[in-house]
Amino acid sequence: MNTVTLPKAKQQSDADMQKSPKCAPAWRAPLIALVLGTAACLFLPDQVGLLTRIFIIALLVLSLDLVVGVAGLATLGHAAMFGVGAYAAGIFALHVMPDPLVGLAVGVAAGTLLAGLSGAFLLRYQGFTFLMLTVAVAQIVLSLAHKARDWTGGDDGLSGYIMGPLFGKFEFDLEGKLAAYYALGVLVIFFYIARRLVDSPFGLAVRGIHENRARMAALGTPVYKRLWSMYAIAGAFAGAAGALSAQTTAVVGLDSLSFSLSAEVLVMLILGGVGRLSGALIGATVFLLLHHTASSINPYHWLFVVGGLLMLVVLAPPAKYFKRLLVHVGISK
Amino acid sequence: MSQLLELRSLDKRFGGIHVTKSVSLKLAAGDRLALIGPNGAGKTTLVNQISGVFPSDSGEVWLRGENVTRLTQAQRVRNGLARTFQITTLAPHFAVQRQIELALFEREHLSGSLWRSIDSFPALKAEAQDLLTTFGLRSHASTPTQDLAYGEQRLIEMALAMALKPKVLLLDEPMAGVPKGDGARLLAALDALPRDLAVLLIEHDMDLVFRYATRILVLSEGAVLADGTPDEIRRDPLVRAAYLGN
Numbered sequence: 130m131n132t133v134t135l136p137k138a139k140q141q142s143d144a145d146m147q148k149s150p151k152c153a154p155a156w157r158a159p160l161i162a163l164v165l166g167t168a169a170c171l172f173l174p175d176q177v178g179l180l181t182r183i184f185i186i187a188l189l190v191l192s193l194d195l196v197v198g199v200a201g202l203a204t205l206g207h208a209a210m211f212g213v214g215a216y217a218a219g220i221f222a223l224h225v226m227p228d229p230l231v232g233l234a235v236g237v238a239a240g241t242l243l244a245g246l247s248g249a250f251l252l253r254y255q256g257f258t259f260l261m262l263t264v265a266v267a268q269i270v271l272s273l274a275h276k277a278r279d280w281t282g283g284d285d286g287l288s289g290y291i292m293g294p295l296f297g298k299f300e301f302d303l304e305g306k307l308a309a310y311y312a313l314g315v316l317v318i319f320f321y322i323a324r325r326l327v328d329s330p331f332g333l334a335v336r337g338i339h340e341n342r343a344r345m346a347a348l349g350t351p352v353y354k355r356l357w358s359m360y361a362i363a364g365a366f367a368g369a370a371g372a373l374s375a376q377t378t379a380v381v382g383l384d385s386l387s388f389s390l391s392a393e394v395l396v397m398l399i400l401g402g403v404g405r406l407s408g409a410l411i412g413a414t415v416f417l418l419l420h421h422t423a424s425s426i427n428p429y430h431w432l433f434v435v436g437g438l439l440m441l442v443v444l445a446p447p448a449k450y451f452k453r454l455l456v457h458v459g460i461s462k
Numbered sequence: 463m464s465q466l467l468e469l470r471s472l473d474k475r476f477g478g479i480h481v482t483k484s485v486s487l488k489l490a491a492g493d494r495l496a497l498i499g500p501n502g503a504g505k506t507t508l509v510n511q512i513s514g515v516f517p518s519d520s521g522e523v524w525l526r527g528e529n530v531t532r533l534t535q536a537q538r539v540r541n542g543l544a545r546t547f548q549i550t551t552l553a554p555h556f557a558v559q560r561q562i563e564l565a566l567f568e569r570e571h572l573s574g575s576l577w578r579s580i581d582s583f584p585a586l587k588a589e590a591q592d593l594l595t596t597f598g599l600r601s602h603a604s605t606p607t608q609d610l611a612y613g614e615q616r617l618i619e620m621a622l623a624m625a626l627k628p629k630v631l632l633l634d635e636p637m638a639g640v641p642k643g644d645g646a647r648l649l650a651a652l653d654a655l656p657r658d659l660a661v662l663l664i665e666h667d668m669d670l671v672f673r674y675a676t677r678i679l680v681l682s683e684g685a686v687l688a689d690g691t692p693d694e695i696r697r698d699p700l701v702r703a704a705y706l707g708n
Contacts, residue, residue: 148603148604149559149587149591149603149604150557150559150560150603150604151581152579152580155579325576325577325579326576326577328579328581329575329577329578329579329580330567330572330574330575330580330583331574331575331576332576332580333563333564333567333573333580334567334573336553336556337556340552340553340554340555341551341552341553343515343547343551344547344552344553345564346535346536347535347539347544347545347547347551348539348565348568348622348626349535349536349539349569349626350568350573351534351536355573355574358574
C-alpha cells in the first residue's frame, strides 16, 4: 500500500494531539439573522420599507462575498446579475404570470445564466484584467437594457405589474409588511445555502483556490471549473436579490444595473468583513442604516461618513481588534 | 520493470531561451532518480513540463503507459502524478488538517460535492489525522499553516503529495531553506516513502543526493549531461568539470 511510515520516535502521543478543526453549524448564523430580522420587522413597523431594502441588498452582498471573499475574484460588475434578475422577474410578472415564487425562480435562472455565460469567458483571466472585464460586461448589459425599451422601459423603468399573492394566499399589503418578511425569508434560506456551500468539499476547494491557485492545481483541482461553478451560483444569489427587488418595489430601473450599485455593494462587503458571509449582512445593514440616517441629516455629504467609516475599517479591521481584546481579557489565546 | 514515467525528447523555450533541450528519461516503480545541475539548468522547468503547469514545445510525456502530453495538470494528478514545490506553496490561512483534507477530497473526486459538510466524512478525517501523525504534525491539526516553522511547512508539502497516493512523485528541492534542525524529519520522511513509489528528486544537497538516489541525471544548460548510478556520476569527468568540482 502507498503509505508512509516514519520511525516511532516521530510519532506523537495522544497528549500532543490537538483537536481537529470543526465547522460551525450551518444553521446557526442564518437562525440568528432570522431572529434579528423578525425582531426588527416587529419592533420597527414604520421602517419595513428600509428593512426590505436591507434584506435584499444583504442578499446581493452575500452573493458578492461568494465571488470576492470565498473565490477571491475582485469584481466591479456584480450589479449585472442583480439587474438581469430584476428585469427577468419584472418582465415575467408583466407578461407571463405574477406569482412571486415562480418569478423568484425566473430571477435566479436569469442571474445564473448571465453569470454562467459571462463567467465562461471572464474566468480565463485574473486580477485587473478580470476586474475590468466584469465592469465591461455590466456596462454592456446596461447598454442592452437601455436599448431594449420595449421590454425594459428604458430610462422610464419597467413597471405596471402587480405581484400575485404569496403561496397563492397572502396578498402583498400596501405597508410592505409581507414584502419585508418575504425578503427576509428568502435571504435566510440563501444564507443557509451559502453556509452549506462554503463548508462543503466544493467550498473548501474554492477557498483553497483563493488561497493558492497553484497548490490546488497541483492537487488535481479543476480550478477553472470550480471557479465557474461558484461564479454561476453567485449569479443565482444576485438574480434572486434582483427578483426580490423587482417584486417588492414593483419597478425596475436602469440603476439596478449601474456601476455605482456594483461599487456600493463592494463597499458594504468591505465594511462588514470579506469572506465570512455574515459580514455581508452586517455590511449591508450598517451601510444602508448610515445612508438612511446620514442622508436625512445631510443629503449632499452623507458619503463623507461612509468614506470615513470605510477608512477606519480598512486601516483598523474590527475583527482583528476584537480578537486582540479577547486575548487581552483572557477569553482567547 | 514497467515504466511509470517516460519523457521523450522534451523541449521548452521561453522566447529566445532554450530551457530544456530534448530531455528523455525513464522512471520505473521503486526508482529514486535525482535530477541535479547548476541553477538555471532547467530542472524546475522540466518538473513543470512533466506536471503540466505549462505545455512543452515538443516531445512527449508518458505516465503509466498513457501519453499525457496534452492532458491538464488535474488529469495528470488523477493518473497518479504528485509534486511538491521548490518554494512552499500552501494555503497559508488553512488549518493544517484542512490542508490535508483538500488533497483527500480531490483524490476521492469529492471536491464537486456542494451540500455535505466537510466534517461529515469521518473516514477521510481519520486518514488526514493519520497522515499528520505520520509526518509528526498531529499536534498542529488546527494551527493555521502560516504559523508553522518552515521545515514543518515543507513536511506538509510532502504530506499533501502522499495524501494523493501517487505512483510517481516529483520532489522539487524538498530541503531548500530548511534549517539543519528540521532537516532530520524531512530526511526521515524521504526514507519512509513507499518502496514501490517512483521518485524524481531535484536537490542541491549533494550529500543527500548521493545517499538517497539510485540513479542520477545531470542537466546542464537544459540538456542531459550524464545519466548513471551515483558512482558513475561521481567519477564522470564532464560532471565534475561542469557541476561537482574536484
